[in-house]
Amino acid sequence: MSVIKNLHYYILIFCYCVSTAVAYGQNQVEDEDRKSVFSVLERDRDAGYQDKDSTYINNRIVDINSILQIDLDLGIITSKVASNTEGLPAGIGEKISKLTKALKERKQVLKAFDSLLKSYDYETFKEIPKENEEWAAAMQRSAISVVDLWDVSSFIEFGDPNDKNVSSRPGPTYQRAQIELTRMSEEVEVFADKQGIYIQFGAWLYSKKNQNTPLHIPGFDSIKPQTPYEVDRWRILPTKEQLAQLQEASNLAKENKDKGLSVLKETIDIQVVQLEEVLKGQFNALIDSLDSQAQQIVDDRIKPITTEIASFKENLESFKNDVKQRISYYEDLNIDSELSVIQVLTRIESDVDFIKNDGQALLDQATKLYDAIEKLINSTINNVDALEEFAKNIKNQLKIWLDTTLEKTNISKIKELLKGTSVDFALLKFSDKVFKLSLKDLPKQADLDLYTAGVRQSGDRIAFKFEITSKEKTLYTENREVYMFRILPHIESTVGVIFADPLARTNVKTQFQMAPYYNLILKGLWDQKIRRKSVAYNRIFDWGIGLHVSAPDFDGDDVPELGAGLVVSILHDYVQTGAAINVFTGDPYWYFGLRLPVPSFNIGSIPTNSN
Known part of the structure; x- marks a missing residue:
């Protein structure tokens, strides 16, 4: 039992380190997002993103089968152009961003105003002044978002000087804001055309072998999509590769069955x-x-x-x-x-x-x-x-x-x-199939369906590259990488050898006996949020529980017996432990398996996965 207690101690320390690293990494990502010209919303296949959960936006990690919704921010793009050229009004980029955001929230704000107006009850508020104060405070909070628009331009606040019936109510204010946004956007588009400014945006599948494959983003290129490929979430039967590895594990266990640890x-x-x-x-x-x-x-x-x-x-x-x-x-x-x-x-x-x-x-x-x-x-x-x-x-x-x-x-x-290894963005060059788009023709949104990214594995990345270029030089470049792991609930199968400790009397000469195993481990059921934030968590901690099948030879007759039980896997299957029962005799045994992290350690578990 002392062994288990000490093991738990190590696990707790590890969890603390992971959580600290994740919190630090998340803060850094959020700081970067505020300045990015594009955002990435992960639309997962289980539709969890529809709950309006912000954890699906601009993550460093996405599920390997998701759809990535890419939204470009014209306001920030304008700010990047303005800071590297001369001729645009000061602050026009920030104003465009502010108006764009406000108009996206227009429906929600107007609905709140309408609801508050309908809820006004003069008689009740006259008798209960406190409720009247609460209603006024709610109305003031809703009004702030509208009043803030007046700071963008005098036209939004006062309207056309020749119009004597200008209303300051929310509806007309938003209408004038839409007109002003259109005017500013057209001004930027005309300026960009005169300067010969164009934009290119591309994506590559960046594999763990440092191979990169250009991907198709609708509206931005004419690249042919890869052959559709879905990474299997629920594979139960072993692959041909795993069957061969299982035989290798069986031979390894047989050769070393009397050596123990x-x-x-x-x-x-x-x-x-x-x-x-x-x-x-x-x-x-x-x-x-x-x-x-x-x-x-x-x-x-x-x-x-x-x-x-x-x-x-x-x-x-x-x-x-x-x-x-x-x-x-x-x-x-x-x-x-x-x-x-x-x-x-x-x-x-x-x-x-x-x-x-x-x-x-x-x-x-x-x-x-x-x-x-x-x-x-x-x-x-x-x-x-x-x-x-x-x-x-x-x-x-x-x-x-x-x-x-x-x-x-x-x-x-x-x-x-x-x-992980860093992406060498300098090697990622736009081909002639990537469009050179003016601001007027620039799509504001596009979907990258990872099904069309071709064959990929956990730990591979999508590398994005965004460039603004003028006649003379590159004005702005933004690079981003997004890791792909299996985030949603899924089953992973593992093959290797365990060290089994029979709790009953057997012919085993040492405390532990090596035996080949095959595990089906359920992962991603309770920890999806942290899986979307930490590469280290996915690569190392990555815990799960599942079913265990092994073939020990406790009676020493060189005929494998069948054992079945439960397994708990932590540290990305580096440590696996559990309890099982010898199906033939009914005797229980406990075991542990190690997939050791240094590549030259090849005892304990054969690194493999079922994707």
């Missing part, structure tokens, strides 16, 4: 040896080399930077001591439970992260030291090739070691798992 220790030992190699052997060689070269720079000619040199030596020594302390953890490791496996993996990732951050800081300091020495040499010291060579060696040797270490310990894979 020692097979995990053997696998982790390989990683530990690699880590020790770069932290001990190669690092000590680097330190010895740098120490030796550092002795050569005790020279009166470089007194102006002796403080920087001393600081670098001190930080190098501190880094060296930290590395030695971390290496001591891996001596005489004792891996005897699934918890110790998780602890070792967590420690390895922590140490790699330390190398990445502190090592990079040391490299930055060495680079600055090199620049300082080179500058000093160029200005005051001549014929000191050895000194310059020393400074260059410090920088280059440290960089080579750091790059080698990060490559061997797969920190790039860990970073990719957490954050």
Whole structure:
């Protein structure tokens, strides 16, 4: 039970970190949305967006089968044009945005006014003054949105000077606002035509393999849509690939059935040896080399930077001591439970992260030291090739070691798992099939149906690119990426090996026995909001519950038995645990499975999915 308690402790800490990251990311997205020339509304296949929930607008993540409704904001587009050209009235973009928003809310405001007017009861309000005050306050709140329009232009407030019957009531005010919006929009369109300004807007399917495919957005291009493809939500039967992987898992379990957790220790030992190699052997060689070269720079000619040199030596020594302390953890490791496996993996990732951050800081300091020495040499010291060579060696040797270490310990894979790779928007070029649209011809809304995006997988992205161009130059560019995951309720199937602990007497020689499994896990039932906000949540936490089927061999006769039960999956199936029953004997057993996050760890679960 202590194992389970400790596991719960780790999960709680992880949940806190995820929630903090999500909150920070959400605030950043909201800040960016205020300035964007276009918004993206996710119209999911379950029609949850119809509840007017704002969580469906401008998310970083959408369901992989949704329709993306793209709305362009002419006001913000005008502001971008005005800020990069001369000739448009000041603030015209903001005024267009304000009028556009107000006219969208017109029906709701007029309905509220009408309702309030009908609810006025002179006799009741005369007897109960408090209700009269509440009615007046409600009327004032509704009137504010109308009065605010008067600030846009005098025409909206006073109308045509020749019209003596101008009404300040909401209905006529909105009519004048519509006229003013049309006039301003036409003014901007005429200006843009004279300046030769045009707009291009495109989208690409950006796969996890960094392959990009141009997509069709109706009204913006003549690109042929991809073959319609729906990512399966309810696949129950295993795919051909999974059947092959299940056989591989079965062979793996059979070969290691009497090893218990020692097979995990053997696998982790390989990683530990690699880590020790770069932290001990190669690092000590680097330190010895740098120490030796550092002795050569005790020279009166470089007194102006002796403080920087001393600081670098001190930080190098501190880094060296930290590395030695971390290496001591891996001596005489004792891996005897699934918890110790998780602890070792967590420690390895922590140490790699330390190398990445502190090592990079040391490299930055060495680079600055090199620049300082080179500058000093160029200005005051001549014929000191050895000194310059020393400074260059410090920088280059440290960089080579750091790059080698990060490559061997797969920190790039860990970073990719957490954050994904960045989209190189510079490589995304508009083809001749993307229209060059004037403001007059620009569609205000378009739908990108992800069914027409072709074959895609969870974690793939849609990359959007919006450009405003004049005759002379590009005036404004806006890039945005939207991740696609399976957000709505769905079933995922997983294949791999578990470590089963029989609770009854068996012929198993170790506490745990390896066995192949096939799980059907239900996800996305309770956590859709956070799935739309956090890439890390989808890539790592991604929990679910479901049905478990495995084939242990507890009696040791090389004939697999059938086990069935329940499974709880967390950390994107890296950790799976549950209880099952041996169908043939009725004996219960509990189990855990690991899909280890470092790619070279290939014991525990075969990475796969059913989409």
